[in-house]
Amino acid sequence: MATIKAPSMHNRMYVGAQGNLSMAFAAVTLKAAAVATVVEMLDVPIGISVTGVRVNTSGLGAGAKVDIKLGETLLEANVDVSAAASLSIALPTTYTEEKAVLTATIKGAAATGKLEINPEYVATGY
Template identity: 35%
Template sequence: MANIKGATAQKRMYVGTHGNLSKEVLVVPLSTVADGGVVDVIEVPVGVNFVGMSIINEALGAGVKLTLTVDGKALVTDKDCAGAGNSVEAFKPVYTENKTYLTITVTGGEATGEVVLVPEYQSIGY
């Protein structure tokens, strides 16, 4: 199954002075994304170090969970989004070694709402 291009997939990720902490606000409609669907959220350049993620979600449907990945590495795994909620997710920093996408994989059922992602990252460079 091909990845779905999210509404924010063509947005440019801010890459400022090396080492400064940056955030993006990404509003991602997930209505009718089927179980197993993968959404490309935003293109990520080489040299970005992800250090955290805030997630604000509507009730996405019974059993729906989200997994967020970048460059083949999981940032957040099986986040329960059946009910509305918000959270700040901490994880070991993840560095992008390739030009890639931040992706959402939907599992557990068809998603029926919207999620807002606020990734925290540093632009480190090559």
């Protein structure tokens, strides 16, 4: 299993006034990323309540899907990213009790193209 670090792993998430809904932007361009490759999209600090994700893709190829996780918590399984799409996925609120990494694991087929996973969150503090 390979790991790819998206350029967005170096971005900082806004952690301002508590209670404001925010969105972070995380993107990567993949080139034949093999099945089971874990793409590290974004470091998420402690005290964040993730309420959803927006997934945008140019289409990663026939059969390509991703599992989206925050740390060890599966947020959404088998998200179809085979064709160009923009999806908004509401999630049960997931709170980070410690720093966690937002990841996408490639499934179904090798993936080539642009993938964005933009978490919607509230900085609730710890």
